[in-house]
Ligand SMILES: Nc1ncnc2c1ncn2[C@@H]1O[C@H](COP(=O)(O)OP(=O)(O)O)[C@@H](O)[C@H]1O
């Protein structure tokens with residue numbers, strides 16, 4: 001599916017409104033394709049009103065003010081998959097919250113089998129993005 005920015009935001013909000021506990025949403029796409037934008041919309045759909053900022057330097061940030069906890073991962077700077085074990089990723093992925101992972105292709109080996117995978121690419125027109133989702 002192809003989405004402009006408004007549709008991206010609507011799609012993310014709907015994911016946030018409907019996500020079940022323990023959902024892992026894996027976002028895969030180049031810089032600037034809209035992974036953080038998508039995460040912010042998911043957060044809004046969960047009813048989180050905190051400002052969402054990229055957790056680039058600490059890998060994961062937790063937000064507890066919504067319907068379910070949100071665990072926002074940005075694994076862009078991960079050196080080694082061991083860092084995920086060190087931060088106890090399993091407690092997040094298999095816990096009661098919703099995990100959203102930016103740059104999830106870097107940790108593909110440890111994504112749960114039932115993770116929702118969203119691949120985002122640039123479309124031809126400005127503001128257009130191509131989404132491929134597997135559930
Ligand atoms: N259809 C779209 N979906 C998501 N973001 C879009 C779209 N069109 C334009 N943008 C813009 O692209 C940028 C995406 O940035 P960001 O979400 O930080 O990307 P990433 O986290 O993937 O690096 C934002 O400035 C956003 O406003």
Ligand SMILES: [Mg+2]
Pocket residue numbers: 035036054102
């Ligand atoms: Mg980002």
